[in-house]
Amino acid sequence: MEDLKETIRLRCTFCRSHEFALPYAGYSPSAGSLVVCANCGNENDVTSLFVVAKAIGISIAHDHVDKLVAEMKNELIKSFRNSKFIRIS
Ligand SMILES: [Zn+2]
Numbered sequence: 001m002e003d004l005k006e007t008i009r010l011r012c013t014f015c016r017s018h019e020f021a022l023p024y025a026g027y028s029p030s031a032g033s034l035v036v037c038a039n040c041g042n043e044n045d046v047t048s049l050f051v052v053a054k055a056i057g058i059s060i061a062h063d064h065v066d067k068l069v070a071e072m073k074n075e076l077i078k079s080f081r082n083s084k085f086i087r088i089s
């Protein structure tokens with residue numbers, strides 16, 4: 001089983017750019033503040049960027065879980081293929 005490793009990058013709501021003009025390196029915007037898009041110059045509300053990123057993260061996690069469940073089921077079917085007593089459908 002592989003680990004789930006996905007990087008979710010924040011995206012400008014206006015131009016979909018991943019580049020933001022941050023005031024200094026390592027700047028971590030707090031909820032409710034604004035970040036300026038380095039591409040189009042529009043201000044993005046950090047809270048809504050996080051909401052979008054979280055939704056993307058949840059859907060990636062769901063897909064991953066579905067895949068793991070399918071893999072586990074295949075393993076079980078393989079393990080118990082010759083068993084008269086255990087049937088997996
Ligand atoms: Zn932009």
